[in-house]
Amino acid sequence: MRQVEALLRADPTVEKVVRRTGDYGLDISRAGSNCTLYLDNLFADTRELPPEQRVQLIQRYLRALWQEPPDSLPWEQARELLLPVLRASTFSMSLHPQPEPDRELVGRRTLPFLRELLVMDLTESAMFVQRRHLEKWGVTEDEAFDAAHANLARLPDEGVELYDEEHGPLWSVETRDTYETSRLLRPGFLASFAGRVEGRPIAILPERSMLLIGGDARPEMVARLTESAEREYAAASRCLTPAMYTVDDAGRVVPYRHPGQDALANRVRLAHVRLALEEYSAQKESLDARHQAQDVDIFVASYSATARKRDELPISWCVWPPDTDALLPETDLVAVHPSKDSEEFFMVPWAEVQRIAGGCFTPVPELWPPRHRTTGQPSPEMLAQLRAAKVSFEDVTLP
Numbered sequence: 001m002r003q004v005e006a007l008l009r010a011d012p013t014v015e016k017v018v019r020r021t022g023d024y025g026l027d028i029s030r031a032g033s034n035c036t037l038y039l040d041n042l043f044a045d046t047r048e049l050p051p052e053q054r055v056q057l058i059q060r061y062l063r064a065l066w067q068e069p070p071d072s073l074p075w076e077q078a079r080e081l082l083l084p085v086l087r088a089s090t091f092s093m094s095l096h097p098q099p100e101p102d103r104e105l106v107g108r109r110t111l112p113f114l115r116e117l118l119v120m121d122l123t124e125s126a127m128f129v130q131r132r133h134l135e136k137w138g139v140t141e142d143e144a145f146d147a148a149h150a151n152l153a154r155l156p157d158e159g160v161e162l163y164d165e166e167h168g169p170l171w172s173v174e175t176r177d178t179y180e181t182s183r184l185l186r187p188g189f190l191a192s193f194a195g196r197v198e199g200r201p202i203a204i205l206p207e208r209s210m211l212l213i214g215g216d217a218r219p220e221m222v223a224r225l226t227e228s229a230e231r232e233y234a235a236a237s238r239c240l241t242p243a244m245y246t247v248d249d250a251g252r253v254v255p256y257r258h259p260g261q262d263a264l265a266n267r268v269r270l271a272h273v274r275l276a277l278e279e280y281s282a283q284k285e286s287l288d289a290r291h292q293a294q295d296v297d298i299f300v301a302s303y304s305a306t307a308r309k310r311d312e313l314p315i316s317w318c319v320w321p322p323d324t325d326a327l328l329p330e331t332d333l334v335a336v337h338p339s340k341d342s343e344e345f346f347m348v349p350w351a352e353v354q355r356i357a358g359g360c361f362t363p364v365p366e367l368w369p370p371r372h373r374t375t376g377q378p379s380p381e382m383l384a385q386l387r388a389a390k391v392s393f394e395d396v397t398l399p
Contacts, residue, residue, distance in 0.1 A: 001019065001024070001026070001039060003054075003055070003058065004026065004037070004039060004042070004058055004062075005017055005019075005026065007055070007058060007059060007062060008026070008028060008062065011030075011062070013030050013031050013066075014028060014029070014030045015029040015030060015031075016028070016029035017029075020036070023038065024038065024039050024040055024043075025037055025038040025039055026039070028065075030066070035065065037065065041237065041238065042058065042061055044237030044238075045057065045237065046058060064122070073120075074137075075137040075138065075139055078120065078133075078137055079139075079144075079147040080147075080151065081120045081121050081122065081151075082118055082119070082120060082121075082129070082144060082147050082148035082151055083118070083119055083121050083126070083148050083151055083152055083155075083179060083182060084116050084117070084118060084119075084145065084148045084149060084152055084182055084185050085116070085117050085118075085119050085126070085179065085181070085182050085208075086110065086111075086114055086115070086116060086117075086181050086182065086184065086185065086205070086208075086240060087107075087114065087115055087117050087208075087240070088113065088114060088115070088239075088240065088241070088278075088279060088282075089109075089113045089114060089115050089279050089283075089368045089369050090279050090282040090283050090286065090369075091105075091115065091117070092105060092128075093282060093283065093286040101131065102130065102131050102132035102135065103130050103131070103132060104130060104131050105117055105118075105128050105129070105130060106118045106128075106129045106130065106131060106133075106134060106141055106144060108141075108145070109368055110185065110253075111245070111253065111254075111255065112255060112272070112275075112276075112369075113241070113275050113276060113279045113369055114240075114241060115368065116145075116185060117129075118144055118145065118148050121151075121179075126178070129144065149185070149186075152179070152182060152183075152185065152186055153186060155175070155177065155179060155182075155183075156175070157175070157183075158175065159173065159174040159175035159176060160172075160173050160174075160175070161174065163212065166224070167214075167218050167220035167221040167224060168197060168198040168199075168214060168215050168217060168218050168220075168221045169196060169197050169198065169214070169215070170197075170212060170213070170214045170221070170224075171193060171196065171197070171212070171213040171214070172211070172212055172213075173211035173212075173213070176209075178208070178209055180205075180208075180209050180210065180211045181205040181208055181209070181210070181211050181240060183211065184203060184205065184211065184245070184253055185253075187251070188251055190203055190213065190245070190246070190247050190251075190253055191247045191251035193213050193215075194247075197213065197214055197215030197217075198214075198215035198217035198218060198221070199215035199216040199217030199218070200215060200216045200217075200246050200247065201213055201214075201215060201246060201247060202214055202215065202216045202221075202222065202225060202244050202245065202246045202256050203244065203245050203246070203253075204225050204226075204228060204229040204232075204243075204244055204245075205240050205241060205245070206228070206229045206230075206231075206232035206233035206236060206239060206240060206241065206242055207232055207233065207236035207237075207238055207239050207240055208236075208238045208240055209238075210232060210236075212225065212228065216246070216256070216258070219264055222244075222258055222264060222268065223264055223267075225244060226244065226264075226267055226268055226271060229241075229242045229243070229244060229271060230242050230271065241275050242271045242274050242275055243255060243256070243271040243272045243274075243275050244256040244268060244271065255272055256268065257269065261311070261313075263311075263312065266307075266311065266312050266313050266314060269313070269314055270307075270314045273305050273314045273316055276303055276305075276316065276329075276369065277303060277305055277316075279369050280302070280303035280329050280369055281302070281303070283367070283369055283371075284300045284301075284302060284303075287300045287327065288300055297325065298325050298326065298327060298373075299321060299324050299325065299326040299327070300326075300327045300371075301318045301319055301320070301321075301326055301327060301328050301329060302318065302319075302329075303316060303318060303329040303331060304316065304317050304318065304331075305317070306393065308393050308394060309394070310394060313398070315332050315333060315393055315396065315398065316331040316332045316333070317331050317332060317333040317334065317335055317347065318331045318333075318334055318335065319334075319335045319337070319345075320334050320335065320336050320337065320353075320374070321337055322337045322338065322339050322340050322377065323339075323340055323377060324374065325373070325374060326373070326374045327364065327367070327371040327372070327373050327374075328361060328371060328372045328373075328374065329369065329370075329371055330350060330369075330370050330371075330372070331350055332349065332350060332396070332398055333347045333348065333349060333350065333391070333393075333396065334347070334348050334349075334350055334353045335347055336348055336353070336378075336383075336386050336390075338383050338387075346386075346387060346390040347390055347391055347392065347393070347396070348386050348389050348390055348391070349389070349391060349396065352386070352389040353386065356378075356382055356385045356386055356389065357378045357382045357386060359375075359376070360374060360375060360376045360377065360378055360382075361373060361374045361375055362375055
């Protein structure tokens with residue numbers, strides 16, 4: 001923080017620098033305008049660098065702050081700079097739990113617990129596109145995404161190279177343009193590795209600039225990629241997902257599920273559950289803070305998970321509390337409490353809860369990851385059917 005402060009104060013255009021109370025950041029006044037600089041990611045990016053390189057990266061980061069904002073460019077120029085990027089579904093929620101509508105990031109839901117966002121690829125950094133920028137340019141969201149994908153298609157693939165052939169060919173995407181993982185958004189990119197790998201192409205993208213692609217023909221390759229994704233996701237300062245992805249029959253990128261019920265299949269499944277745990281937890285924290293600030297009484301149910309004792313199958317579950325305005329995550333099982341006067345509860349598969357008591361809750365379209373808001377209590381007849389459909393962790397069968 002002292003180093004960033006010193007560099008800022010050495011800039012004659014900076015009028016004031018104040019440390020934020022309770023946050024790892026600085027409030028800056030420059031050329032008549034104010035901004036806040038949070039230092040968490042900058043510290044993570046520079047902590048292992050030699051002193052000279054560290055100063056250079058900090059200076060580059062600060063120059064990026066003073067770049068011309070994207071809404072100052074006309075659409076004819078802006079469209080040539082747009083690119084799509086993958087981010088976690090709750091990206092930016094911690095800093096901006098409820099931004100002004102015109103300052104929402106432009107994005108769409110691409111894969112479970114991930115979002116595709118738009119950035120402007122500027123000289124010093126990438127700046128996220130907000131809805132106010134689209135209004136300024138006079139274009140629709142679809143037009144902006146079409147332009148971004150046209151630019152993505154033109155990015156060169158130099159750096160897509162064979163990494164090694166241990167347990168089969170393994171390819172690495174090291175284009176060094178910070179858009180390595182964006183290549184998965186290019187139609188047919190992952191599918192094009194069929195024939196270059198053994199089996200179906202499978203990809204990991206544990207952090208934003210890392211993309212490895214192998215094949216699922218050999219269990220050893222699947223295990224290797226699973227381990228790499230777990231390790232890199234845990235270590236990354238800008239983590240993305242610990243899960244694996246493949247393509248369906250139409251060539252679309254989809255979550256990878258290893259066939260069978262063995263330990264490897266359960267480990268692959270666990271990575272998807274871990275991503276859900278991280279994202280639902282971040283979402284709950286943000287929603288709880290928002291509701292507290294607005295004095296709104298809504299129970300945001302936790303997404304929980306456990307590994308079954310007999311085979312280590314990861315199973316997710318949530319609690320449906322009685323007579324409570326609640327937001328429920330989508331889980332494998334739901335713990336149903338019949339009434340506040342009883343401590344009884346029983347587990348029911350999510351699909352059965354929807355089939356029997358689907359009229360008691362409704363999806364909340366604006367929330368991602370998805371949640372359902374309770375709108376009523378199950379009738380005695382519904383409770384009887386739910387009780388008849390109950391399962392235990394040890395005997396449940398998951399799709």
